Amino acid sequence: MPNKISFTKRKLETLPLPPLGKRTTYFDVKAPGLAVRITATGTKTFVVYRKVNGRPERIALGRFPAVTVEQARKMAAEVNAVIAKGGNPNDKRRTQRAEITLGDLYQEYLEHHIKARGKRIKNPESYFKLYLSQWQHRKLSALKRSDVRTLHNRLGREKGHTTANKTLVLLKAMYNKAIEWELFKGETPCDGIQKLPEKSRDRFLQADELPRFFQALAEEPNETARDFFLMCLLTGARRANVLAMRWEEINFERATWTIPTTKNGEAHTVPLMPEALTLLESRRYANGESDWVFPGTGASGHLVEPKKAWARILKRAGIQDLRIHDLRRSLGSWQAATGANLSIIGKTLAHKNVSTTAIYARLNLDPVRDSMQLATRAMLEAAGVLPKAEIAEISKKKLG
The missing domain is CATH 3.30.160.390 (Integrase, DNA-binding domain)
Structure with missing residues (x-):
């Protein structure tokens, strides 16, 4: 009993x-x-x-x-x-016991979403390891909205609004994939948390900075890094795409570079200006058997992050607060300054905007090429560099 x-x-x-x-x-x-x-x-x-x-x-x-x-x-x-x-x-308890942890979800997200789509993995890896790994052993349902809101606000104060928002976006994307893959049911802990306001960055190379920038660029001893920065400026392409540029993507006859996958998930064809072609031809004969335009010694096989070279160039040029990504913005800004409309600039930079996508689709490369040529010539003239001949000289570390 x-x-x-x-x-x-x-x-x-x-x-x-x-x-x-x-x-x-x-x-x-x-x-x-x-x-x-x-x-x-x-x-x-x-x-x-x-x-x-x-x-x-x-x-x-x-x-x-x-x-x-x-x-x-x-x-x-x-x-x-x-x-x-x-x-x-x-x-409910059995379901919770069977749930995967946030760390398990991250590995699934990395393997089956990021790597499977050929996307860059550095940023997700960095944001997870730095800011989300503290929760890697938690079951998905154990992470509460209050936890995420506290972290988001703290990162906003200590690391800046952009970092806080990117961390939130990564976590939300992971949970959304967990729901899609039927690994989790219910509301995500990110629901209802608003992004912090971010200040739009509008930095680009000004006319008075261009001569100093090109002089410092020509004096840079790291040839691969030097040519990489110049290619970023001449194409307006994203840093990750230029770093991973392959010779098979370059068509010298058509003067084009076809990027297989850009940030928006689509292929993009970039017209190559004579200055860019001159630089590429110089590198093609010097690179030997490498598949990469900008080869590196790491596991990826190509140049990864030339931060030290960038810092040297800015120091020699006496330029403050300029990022590598600002080279991309510089081309678009000089296009605008030389009369290009927003549709042409959007096509050049592979921007995907709902309101202008239809217009981009109807454009051919001719007006884009013309606009890029005008912008390139304006930048090089402001720098005191002759448009085509001097590019070859920069690549040979000779200026003027």
């Missing part, structure tokens, strides 16, 4: 302990199914024993005295109500 008593705080505190390796169970006379299990070490756990759909279930409620007798009876009543409606309180 089961041990039945009326649970009180004092009575539970004075119950005898079972022999070593054994457990004793006492049932409450007031709450149906409510029991307390006692181990030989004195641990006392409230549980509810009930049959659910003909099968015996034990639903753990919590440990005494952290959970009081009154709380245990209330929890038992809620469990009994769920069972009366045909539910099983343990189903």
Whole structure:
């Protein structure tokens, strides 16, 4: 016969302990199914024993005295109500136990979304390791909105709004994929959290900076890095695409570079100006057997992050607050300054905008080429560099 008593705080505190390796169970006379299990070490756990759909279930409620007798009876009543409606309180717990962790989800996201689509993996890896890895052992349902909001606000204060927002975007994208892949059900912990306002960056090379920039560029001893920066400026392409430029993507006869996949997920054809072709021809004969236009010594096979060379160039040029990405913005800004409309600039830079996509689709490369030529000539003239001949000289570390 089961041990039945009326649970009180004092009575539970004075119950005898079972022999070593054994457990004793006492049932409450007031709450149906409510029991307390006692181990030989004195641990006392409230549980509810009930049959659910003909099968015996034990639903753990919590440990005494952290959970009081009154709380245990209330929890038992809620469990009994769920069972009366045909539910099983343990189903949710079993689902949670079977859930993957945030770290597991990140690996799935990295392998089956980022790498499978040929996207850059550096940024997601950096943001996860720096800001989200603290939660890598948490089950997906264990991460709460309050956790994410606290992190988002802290990163905004300490690292800046852009970093905070990119971390939020990564986490939200991971959860959305988890739902799509049927690894998680329910609301994501990112729902309802708004991005922090970001200041739009509009930095580009000004007319008075161009002569100093080209002079410093010509003096850079790292030829691969030097040519890479120049190609970023002459094509307006994203840094990642220029870094991964392959010879098979270059058509010298048509003077084009076809990027297989850009940030917007589509291929993009870039007209190559005579200055860019001159630089490429110089590199083609010097590169030997490498598949990459800008080869590197790392695992990727190509140049990865020429930060030191960039810092040297800016220091020699006396230029402040200029990023490598600003070279891309420089071409677009000089296109605008030489009369190009927004559609032409958008086509040049492979921008994907809902309101102008239809216009971009109808454009051929001729007006884009003309505009890029005007912008390139304007930049080089402002720098005091003759448009075509001097590019070859820069590549040979000679200026003027």
